[in-house]
Amino acid sequence: MENTLQSTVKGTGVVAGVAYAEAVWVRPRPDLPTEGSIDQEASSEAEYDRFLEAVDVVASRLENRAAAAEGQASEVLTATAGMVKDRGWHKAVRKNIRSGKNAEFATVGATDKFVTMFEAAGGVMAERTTDLKDVRDRVIAQLRGEQEPGLPMVEGQAVLFADDLAPADTATLDTAHIRALVTELGGPTSHTAIIARQLDIPCIVAVGNKLREIESGTLVFVDGALGTVTLGADEEESTKAVAEYRERAARVAEWTGPAQTKDGHRVQLLANVADGNAARIASDSQAEGIGLYRTELSFLSASEEPSVDEQAKIYRKVFNAYPDSKVVVRTLDAGSDKPISYATLSSEENPALGVRGLRIARDNESLLTRQLDAIAQAAESRGDDAETWVMAPMVATSKEAQWFAELCRERGLTAGAMIEVPAAALMADKIMPHLDFVSIGTNDLTQYTMAADRLSPQLAYLTDPWQPAVLRLIQHTCIAGHEYNVPVGVCGEAAADPLLACVLTGLGVNSLSAASTAVAGVGAQLAELTFDQCQQLADAALNSEGPSAARAAAMEQIEKFN
Ligand code: PEP
């Protein structure tokens, strides 16, 4: 068994990079009152004035910080100040005060009301509840004359731990001291993630309550690409990894695409996106196009299926970011951890193995064809050189691939499938002839190959894409791709790991798609090896006993080449 002496907690890595420093928790939030009424002599108007005074102080403090900050940090602080001054929220507080509650308790009640509304809306709105609670906590601390909650002063270096960082905190992070961010809650689009990307500081979100067990002052090794926080990491190895990361970061900053190996073997580097905004961010990176547009993420909170025209409008925003380049659109991957009320079954014993992805369309083909119509409609205005590729998630059989491809071709769309079910990888030679391309989803391929839930922190040692079993399935897929001249891409998180990207290239993968922030790191690493060396790395990894051994074998090869 690997790594038994260390303990690791896993979250969602949103910005790659490593750090080795003591954990520091942000200053605790104020205890929230569970009751509180107005003093008998005080009038409700006076109490509401007390609330407004606190609001003024908190808002102007945030506005001053906004004026001193720049770019997105300044925008976030201004937006937070705007939330403090929100009239709807004030009105709710006033109503509570008029019913006899004091300002502190009235603030809690009014905020709870909005939090419930935002959570019911789900998706991006739900992630904004952290911002609302932050505003509430600042105002309550002010009402009580307490210190504002949030970032501690840090001397030396630290990894900042928090339940979820408030936007106002992340906006003024001092990166000279804070080397990484790790949060219990949040998601890839929460403010913590947005700001961490902007500052390019390693970041992991959604670790869960395991994070609480790690106290301030504990030395931790953080790997933002893997999403892991390791306790008891070897000091020498960790320090070396941080030094190498810094050197690599300097090389990455200088790298310009398009990507190729040292001897000119081209690999297309693309971006994974969730919406038009992410696509615009990607278009500022070195990503040549989009390799995975996860359409379902736009509909997680929709109660009704958007019309074809409405869908086309949403897809067009993504196409507009890359008007003349390749965009690979994935049809709805609803189900399992991404339920969509109008598409998925409400209760399944085992949703990861249930009716998800393309399977939904078996009994509801028009849901799929309406989406394909919308994609075709949105693609109509694209440039002549723009490639619009469409792929289905969770394809398991050649029959499914054939059915999907026919529906795409009827609409003039280039048809592909994700290879993320082990059966599809094993049957790649039967699936390929029906398709124009395939893209390997290493996240699910690993989950299903290792029979280990990809969301389980306890099983992170199994859900490692360096698992040789997964690499062997990728190799098998690439061999079939070459035989039938069908391009093979990888669009799972594996493509974001520079070393693994070299292994995948050696296995014969033609394109790699990852978070746009990871693209330059992958490109810079590929530029340092020849294609033959990538193949040697792939051989070494394929013939290893486990993921850590595969990683170590690949690193050993690289050291030999240097
Ligand atoms: C995958 O499974 O690797 C993939 C890219 O799709 P998702 O992560 O959206 O399931």
Ligand code: MG
């Ligand atoms: Mg998948």
